[in-house]
Amino acid sequence: MRRSRTSLRTGLLMLALAGASPVGAAQEEERLPPYLMxxxxxxxxxxxxxxxxxxxxxxxxxxxxxxxxxxxADGQTFDDPRNVDAALIYAMSGGNPATLDYLVARDVDGRFDNRVTDVLRKYLGGKGVLMTGTIADLLPIYKNSRIAPYLALVAGNVTIAKDPAKALQFYDWARLTAPGTIVEEAALRRSLSIALETGKTEPAMVYANRYARRFLYSPYASQFVDLFVQLVVDHDGTLDQGAVLETAGVMDPARQREVFLRIARRAAIGGKVELARKAADLANQVSGLPGDGSPQALLYGGVARLPTQDVKSALQAMSDLKPEQLPEADRPLLDAARAVAAEIVRLPTAPENKLPAVAPPPQAETNEQQSPLGAAAANLAPPAPSGQPSGQPAGQKQVAADDPLGSFVTDGRAKLQAIDKLLNGEGVN
Structure with a gap:
């Protein structure tokens, strides 16, 4: 109902500015002064x-x-300081920068403060960093004027790179002097970014909570969600979990679910198992789905359980997922998670036996089976030296015929000796 009423007011305002009466009467209206517009x-x-x-x-x-x-507008229009302020605020509110140049060039009576216009023209031209000191000096002078919140916002924007702490002060000034406005929205969002980058987690959570309460449906709220998810995941363990849940609690169920799923995804990829599991469970609770009902929560929870003893159940749960149930960006994550889980649960295979096959030793022949020539050859063989069996090369130990490992070692030594000869140039060409 609130949005329909504001939309009605917006439509009536458009009709009025277009020169048409809301009741359709063709009356010529006086030209509105710039400050009213x-x-x-x-x-x-x-x-x-x-x-x-x-x-x-x-x-x-x-x-x-x-x-x-x-x-x-003619020159007399800017005799009214409110119209001068209107021109400056217009320039700081997304207006055409060339219009401010046009007005300053025609200002022969000095109605515009050159210090302010110089700062704004350089800022709008991308050179605002050069005017950091000047704009800080102007703020006390214009602190009670209509342009003060806008000047403070600009001051924060040009100061943030060199002095984040000072920029936070300017943003605080801007939002406190223009509560509920687009100026406060921008100041809160940028304050959250600075606090996050500088590691000030407690102020960051305060900014996040205020933004969620006031501007959750702003067109720029997606940037806020990015910052909030980063804050929760990167500083898990140091943040007050009650404050996190309180900030999420002011959101509608659809936005809560989105936030918890994004936290679960970032935490799962970052290896923060417990946070990913909790966030996935919270996303399911918000959705009203039991257990791992949400496909995305199922995926993120499964990824989080890969390094744990629950990997088999994670693989089973993810195996039931279909790629079309997930956003395009999550489908490669599903494939990777399945592959990793499959490798984890795969049983190792036994190593192959590298020992060479050894033929069984021949049966010993009896004296009656031996041929006379065999017996004579045995009698003519010279006796082996003391301590060494007959037929065994010097320097080698006797290897039992039924010892396959010994045969393998002997064969390996022979190959090594042949290689040594080749390296020394003694091998056969």
């Missing part, structure tokens, strides 16, 4: 930040109308 733009942008995506088209419409109005 700027208020309309701020209103529409705040609706967008709070989740009324139907206002996005209206935002583009108001920006174009305000740009036209500023360019057509």
């Amino acid at each position: 700027m208020r309309s733009l701020e209103y529409v942008q705040d609706l967008v930040a709070q989740g009324d995506h139907s206002a996005a088209e209206m935002q583009r419409f108001v920006l174009s109308r305000l740009d036209k109005r500023l360019r057509e």
Whole structure:
């Protein structure tokens, strides 16, 4: 109901700015001053930040109308400081930077503060880092003006690279002076990013909780979810789990499930088994599915159990998954997880027997079976030296005929000797 009402108000505002009466009466309206049009733009942008995506088209419409109005304004229009502020806020709210250049070039009476316009023109031209000190000096001067929250946001953007702590102060100033607006949305999101990068986990969780409560349906909320998932996974074990669940608890079930699944995926790939299992279980609880009901939760939970003793059940669960049940990006993960699990549970095979086959020794012949020549040859053989059997080369131990390992060693020695001769140039050519 809230969104339908805001969409109705947005439609009426569009009609008014277009010069048509909501009741269709053809009355010529006075031209709106720039500061009133700027208020309309701020209103529409705040609706967008709070989740009324139907206002996005209206935002583009108001920006174009305000740009036209500023360019057509005469010099007396900017005698009103509110219109000067409107032109500056327009430039800091996604307006055409060339319009600010156009207005400054025509400002012969000095209605625009050159210090502010110089900072903004360099910032919009990608050279804002050069004006870090100047914009910090301007903030106290304009702290009670309409442009103060926008200047603070710009100051944080140009300071973040050199001094993140100072940038956090500027962002705090911006969000505290413009609560509930698109300025606060941007300041909170960027503050969370700085706190995460600098390892300040407690402030990061505070920023995350405030963002989830106020701007969960912003068009930029996907960036917040990325940062929140990174915060939970990278700092698992140091974060207050109650604070994590509290932040997730303010989300609607669909967003909760998405967040828990993304935490489970990142944790599973990162080897954080317990976190992946818990997140997968929470995703199933939010979905109302028993056990491992969600295909994605089933996959992430299975990946998490691969290094544990529960790998067989993980493989069984993943074997029932079909690739078409998963997003395209998760299908390679399923294939890899199945392959790893299969290798883990595969039984090792026995090594092949490398020993050479040995023929059984011949049966010993009796004296009656021996031929006279065989007996005579045996009698004519010279006696073996003391301690060495007959027929065995010197320097080698006797190998039993029924010892296959001994035969293998003897054969190996002979091959090594032949190789040595080849290396020494003594082999047969």
